[in-house]
Amino acid sequence: MIGRAQAEAQDLSKDRLRLWLRLLKLTSGIEAGLRRNLREAHDTTLPRFDVMAALARHPEGLRMSELSSYLRVSNGNVTGIVDRLTEEGLALRMAVPGDRRAQTARLTARGREVFDRLAADHEGWVDAALGALDGAEIATMTRLVKQAMAREGQE
Amino acid sequence: MIGRAQAEAQDLSKDRLRLWLRLLKLTSGIEAGLRRNLREAHDTTLPRFDVMAALARHPEGLRMSELSSYLRVSNGNVTGIVDRLTEEGLALRMAVPGDRRAQTARLTARGREVFDRLAADHEGWVDAALGALDGAEIATMTRLVKQAMAREGQE
DNA sequence: CTTGAATATTTCAAGCTTGAAATAAAAGCG
DNA sequence: CGCTTTTATTTCAAGCTTGAAATATTCAAG
Numbered sequence: 001m002i003g004r005a006q007a008e009a010q011d012l013s014k015d016r017l018r019l020w021l022r023l024l025k026l027t028s029g030i031e032a033g034l035r036r037n038l039r040e041a042h043d044t045t046l047p048r049f050d051v052m053a054a055l056a057r058h059p060e061g062l063r064m065s066e067l068s069s070y071l072r073v074s075n076g077n078v079t080g081i082v083d084r085l086t087e088e089g090l091a092l093r094m095a096v097p098g099d100r101r102a103q104t105a106r107l108t109a110r111g112r113e114v115f116d117r118l119a120a121d122h123e124g125w126v127d128a129a130l131g132a133l134d135g136a137e138i139a140t141m142t143r144l145v146k147q148a149m150a151r152e153g154q155e
Numbered sequence: 156m157i158g159r160a161q162a163e164a165q166d167l168s169k170d171r172l173r174l175w176l177r178l179l180k181l182t183s184g185i186e187a188g189l190r191r192n193l194r195e196a197h198d199t200t201l202p203r204f205d206v207m208a209a210l211a212r213h214p215e216g217l218r219m220s221e222l223s224s225y226l227r228v229s230n231g232n233v234t235g236i237v238d239r240l241t242e243e244g245l246a247l248r249m250a251v252p253g254d255r256r257a258q259t260a261r262l263t264a265r266g267r268e269v270f271d272r273l274a275a276d277h278e279g280w281v282d283a284a285l286g287a288l289d290g291a292e293i294a295t296m297t298r299l300v301k302q303a304m305a306r307e308g309q310e
Numbered sequence: 311c312t313t314g315a316a317t318a319t320t321t322c323a324a325g326c327t328t329g330a331a332a333t334a335a336a337a338g339c340g
Numbered sequence: 341c342g343c344t345t346t347t348a349t350t351t352c353a354a355g356c357t358t359g360a361a362a363t364a365t366t367c368a369a370g
Contacts, residue, residue, distance in 0.1 A: 200325075200326080201326095202325085202326060202327090228326095228327075228328085229327070229328055229329070231327080231328075231329080231330095232326070232327055232328075235325085235326075235327090236325095236326080239325085254335080254336075255334080255335060255336085256333095256334065256335045256336070257335095
């Protein structure tokens with residue numbers, strides 16, 4: 001037989017699992033909507049948007065490795081995305097003086113213009129997707145998400 | 156100039172955007188951990204696990220189209236994943252009597268055994284990932300996620 | 311200097327994902 | 341019955357993603 005403490009821990013574990021599945025469904029659903037909107041309204045993709053957003057926050061440019069750790073994706077991944085943004089004339093690579101191994105990626109002038117339009121729409125889509133939550137609810141959820149990340153994100 | 160109501164709506168929009176970014180970071184982080192654990196501990200992937208979980212809940216089998224709408228992924232996607240599960244001897248396709256277009260996918264006996272082990276570990280990993288939230292916090296967050304989905308998910 | 315370890319990035323194979331096109335079969339209908 | 345439309349699935353090209361291997365360069369000893 002199992003004690004009361006174990007039974008409660010098992011229930012809590014099940015509740016955490018159910019929350020996880022719902023959370024995943026919510027974020028996947030919103031993400032799918034964002035991907036669809038980006039494609040239909042701007043003929044682009046979420047990974048390209050993410051890279052452009054990172055570069056927009058760092059006008060001085062980011063090294064490829066900084067970009068990949070900032071976005072938490074692999075090095076090889078950003079290589080390909082920056083390649084495509086460069087082909088499209090939205091980003092460019094610059095040599096780093098004093099280290100011939102490294103490159104910094106930056107947005108071009110056109111990249112900045114394009115990103116500004118993307119970002120405005122993006123904020124609107126997210127606002128609509130979370131529109132069922134009012135200010136207090138957003139604040140509560142933000143607090144709980146931060147708390148959950150304190151454990152999860154410290155690896 | 157803009158009125159107070161507009162200014163508040165803009166602030167709320169920014170707060171929703173910040174919450175979205177945190178939420179995405181939390182779920183992506185947990186998901187990355189699950190993918191790593193599945194690979195390292197069981198040499199498998201999250202999409203395979205998701206398909207096996209769906210099939211485990213439906214021992215009578217699911218049509219390919221039911222599987223894809225259940226998992227909210229494209230038809231072509233499940234075709235490939237079921238192909239690989241079949242190659243590994245974990246799933247199989249069966250003809251549907253009376254409709255030669257359709258197929259149902261099912262877990263094999265070995266597929267069920269493998270899934271049971273995966274599921275146990277999976278629940279433990281999720282429990283650990285959300286371990287910073289106690290029962291009341293899980294309940295609050297679950298309520299808010301449901302509320303957010305009521306709007307988002309009704310498409 | 312030169313050898314070896316560490317660092318920055320790219321390349322690569324494999325798998326996931328999508329939307330669109332292609333196949334195939336069933337259903338409706340004149 | 342023939343013909344069209346709908347439904348079920350697969351195929352395909354393109355892009356994303358990863359971890360591992362390959363390149364290139366820098367750094368640290370000796």
